[in-house]
Amino acid sequence: MSNTTITPQAAPNRRNTELIMLGFAVLVPVLAYANVGLAGDGELPLGNMVKYGLGLGVFAGAAHLLVRKFAPYADPLLLPLATFLNGMGLMLINRLDIDVVSGQVPSALKGTAAAPSQLMYSAIGIGLFAAVVVALKDHRLLQRYTYTFMALALVLLVSPIPFPGDTYGAKIWIRLGPFSIQPGEFTKIVLTIFFAGYLMAKRDALALASRKVMGVYFPRGRDMGPILVVWLLSILILVVERDLGTSLLFFGVFVVMLYVATERTSWLLFGVFMAVGGAAVVGTLEPHVHDRVAAWMDPLAVYNGGGSVNSEQLAQALFGYGTGGLLGTGLNQGHPTEIGFAARSDFILTTVGEELGLAGMMAIFMVYALLIERGLRTALAARDPFGKLLAAGLAVVLAVQVFVVAGGVTGLIPLTGMTLPFLAQGGSSVITNWALVAILIRISDTARRPAPPVSAFDPSEGVAPATRRGSHASGRDQTPARGADTSGSPSATPAAGSTPPEALTVAGGVPGVSGPPSGPGGPPPQGSSGTPLRPFVPPPHPGGGAPYGPPGQGSGGAHS
16 A cells, blocks of 8 residues: 655746736737837837837836735736736827827817826826735725725815816816816725725625515615715715716715625615616706716717707717727827817727727727726635625726716717726826725735645644644643654654644555555655554544444544
């Protein structure tokens, strides 16, 4: 009979996979820069390729080294996907800058290039990413400050109210001289942390149902308070700040997280009913929201003298999609700047649709879908309820924001004024989204990290591993079990602080696993302390009867 030696293998951390994918994520935008230059003046734009393409690659490479050191078991696709989207966004903004600088744009878009500032904000965002990965040792620390994050979110939400609105009336910016900040972008992470902490503490009460209507259980009236408060808050944002996008984002994220926490479909139905009802009422009473709804209902009304519709942005976007067709006109060969001032921000997706076609838009959507899927996979793998809710909430934030923006610029829903994550121009947006990915990295590292090893039980030793509760950690000596063979060993108890064996030898071998022979040419089976292994015989029955072993064996022969 042979013995089998089983050597534990370390769990793979997939950092080399991340590095390879990161190289691919940098290479594609660099080739796109080359395409833009060759389509314009027939020369390679080496300056832009090095400055924007490889420059972002250097920042992302530094982030990869920090992830390799401080979060070695994190998801290997989160960082490359975010880098790819950020790189493609820089390329598209740089392509639009060519028309802006040359003056071949509408007067509303004339100005300076935006790509240099976007690269600076991207570097700040990656720096914040690195700070979160290094400083946030455990994501569960955020749960301690649930209501602090709630107060911070309220402050951020109301902070733009004293400042003047933008050209079309939305009060979503804090403008200080040449600088401007959009607090709503930072609020989405802060509120998600609050939602996760609150729902983890209250999910049992919120999961209770009171009445069944048409096969659906609806929540009790006393539990409607949280969703009513968030609904009123979203309506307040819609009325006071005239920000349809932020209102839809916050309410949608809360309803989906409520469903994830309670697994009650009735919350989704009730949330959709409240959202549609509130938007219909406010859209009728608030002029700014009413104008956006009117432009959505009839985008071409501006060319037909259509009353209050005075914006042609959506109409120009639809013209661009039609021009691009399936494969697009090619980079730097379209006219996406006809949209006006929002071509580099809200309507950046229109440039993709016109110059890369439907195929390019589907590729971008697939990358977003992968990023959202990895966030949801992290939520499924998380071991603690708070981590599950937080990861799911952050993934839903990305999903809802992509839907709201893409739906607005394609005519599926009214325009919202939000920016596409990583792709569109906007310092607040790119900085916040890098912080969001950093938190997902931290949660995924904790979820994928293998459990600490446990020492194997050796029957010849007669004692449990040193990690048993009340062993050396309490400073008490352990007495070997009755019948244990302590010869050849100063103590049957493993030394304090000892590490588990690097290999486990199983007497008799494991079926299907070959091992070294134990006959004259091989070593005899031994335990972890060097003593020969003895067959394990079950202890006698507590009541004094036969032992837990083969029939016919008396209790007196258990250790004979």
